[in-house]
Amino acid sequence: MSGQKRILLIIGGGIAAYKALELIRLCKKANIAVTPILTRAGEQFVTPLSVAGLAGEKTYTHLFDLTDEAEMGHIQLSRVADLVVVAPATADLMAKMATGQADDLATTALLATDTPVLIAPAMNVRMWEHPATQRNLTTLTGDGVLVCGPEEGDMACGEYGPGRMSEAADIFAAIEKFYAGDNHPPQPTTPTRQTGPLSGRKVLITAGPTHEPIDPVRYIANRSSGKQGYALAEAAIALGAEVALVSGPVGLPIPQGVELINIETARDMLKAVQGELPCDMAIFCAAVADWRTEDNAQQKMKKDGSGQPPALKLAENPDILKSVGHLKNHRPALVVGFAAETENVIENARKKLIAKNADIIIANDVSDEGGVMGGRDNTVHLVGPDNVEHWEKMPKQDVAVRLMDRFSDMLAKSS
Numbered sequence: 001m002s003g004q005k006r007i008l009l010i011i012g013g014g015i016a017a018y019k020a021l022e023l024i025r026l027c028k029k030a031n032i033a034v035t036p037i038l039t040r041a042g043e044q045f046v047t048p049l050s051v052a053g054l055a056g057e058k059t060y061t062h063l064f065d066l067t068d069e070a071e072m073g074h075i076q077l078s079r080v081a082d083l084v085v086v087a088p089a090t091a092d093l094m095a096k097m098a099t100g101q102a103d104d105l106a107t108t109a110l111l112a113t114d115t116p117v118l119i120a121p122a123m124n125v126r127m128w129e130h131p132a133t134q135r136n137l138t139t140l141t142g143d144g145v146l147v148c149g150p151e152e153g154d155m156a157c158g159e160y161g162p163g164r165m166s167e168a169a170d171i172f173a174a175i176e177k178f179y180a181g182d183n184h185p186p187q188p189t190t191p192t193r194q195t196g197p198l199s200g201r202k203v204l205i206t207a208g209p210t211h212e213p214i215d216p217v218r219y220i221a222n223r224s225s226g227k228q229g230y231a232l233a234e235a236a237i238a239l240g241a242e243v244a245l246v247s248g249p250v251g252l253p254i255p256q257g258v259e260l261i262n263i264e265t266a267r268d269m270l271k272a273v274q275g276e277l278p279c280d281m282a283i284f285c286a287a288v289a290d291w292r293t294e295d296n297a298q299q300k301m302k303k304d305g306s307g308q309p310p311a312l313k314l315a316e317n318p319d320i321l322k323s324v325g326h327l328k329n330h331r332p333a334l335v336v337g338f339a340a341e342t343e344n345v346i347e348n349a350r351k352k353l354i355a356k357n358a359d360i361i362i363a364n365d366v367s368d369e370g371g372v373m374g375g376r377d378n379t380v381h382l383v384g385p386d387n388v389e390h391w392e393k394m395p396k397q398d399v400a401v402r403l404m405d406r407f408s409d410m411l412a413k414s415s
């Protein structure tokens with residue numbers, strides 16, 4: 001790279017747009033020139049004047065600004081920089097980038113550019129976790145787009161979770177890393193496995209709900225978010241394990257380093273689990289639907305005008321934990337079940353421990369007041385053959401880290 005370093009900064013419309021101002025300041029301090037583009041939505045949060053003031057350059061806003069077209073076409077504008085930075089990258093901007101839409105100056109520049117792109121996503125947690133956004137993220141990273149954040153925390157909208165835009169200093173660090181990396185976006189690398197107490201051990205985890213089809217467009221499901229199971233997968237990776245995560249449909253980012261097997265139905269989950277045996281530890285965190293429809297309709301079911309709703313005939317799904325717990329050969333050395341209960345939590349967990357031949361059941365109360373299903377926190381009780389331990393309420397990530405430490409100790413003692 002020669003001459004003056006320059007980024008093209010696209011500021012999208014989000015409450016985090018104010019952080020873009022600090023980012024400009026940091027870049028200028030480091031002698032990196034900034035050409036700013038402000039989207040129409042971005043203008044609702046910061047003004048072209050304050051952006052231009054900090055950048056010391058004109059802020060570009062509209063596609064059909066004839067003067068700009070004469071001075072510098074949008075194609076050229078997209079290529080003045082070494083790196084295009086999109087901050088905040090809203091769900092809408094990510095969707096447009098992933099599908100190649102170009103209906104304003106920012107998206108046109110993004111489509112026309114041949115320079116590397118770094119995005120700093122910022123949006124509501126549900127929008128971030130939505131399968132559509134996650135699909136777009138996968139497309140964009142596959143296209144070589146660099147991603148910084150988002151962070152997890154309290155959001156402006158009052159919710160908690162991933163979706164907050166990274167701080168300006170962190171985005172700036174990603175820009176510096178780009179320049180240090182000789183102008184090439186880093187190629188996706190296989191993360192090196194951590195060393196730890198689970199090094200050389202294979203851990204199988206089921207997570208999320210299952211979807212049982214009724215007809216081609218309808219299904220039976222439950223409120224499981226998959227968060228606890230995904231957090232366990234991350235914690236197991238951190239302890240050095242090889243992790244296979246068999247997951248029902250959820251909108252969560254894939255934990256780095258896991259082998260993810262996506263399934264929809266309980267029967268598919270059973271097959272996937274069998275395909276991952278033998279393993280050292282199996283953790284059944286999924287909320288498997290107990291029943292499926294006996295025959296799911298091949299065509300969308302219709303009202304027949306008689307006023308009589310159709311009767312759904314249900315069949316019982318295989319119990320995956322039970323089948324693995326009772327294996328004669330290849331039973332994992334440690335089999336862990338979860339029990340989501342709305343009443344008699346401990347008593348029901350004990351019954352499951354015996355019926356499913358698990359080594360330990362992690363029981364939790366999912367009655368409405370607890371807000372466990374889909375929520376951030378979990379209150380768990382560890383139910384073993386001879387004892388019960390009650391843990392205080394804590395974030396699911398903390399539950400996962402502490403549980404994984406415990407499981408790792410149990411595994412070490414059992415084998």
Ligand code: C5P
Binds near residue numbers: 206287288290320340
């Ligand atoms: O649904 P239930 O309360 O019986 O779930 C208890 C445990 O059994 C959980 O660990 C769940 O993942 C597992 N399970 C399973 N297959 C089923 C039902 C439950 O693996 N069909």
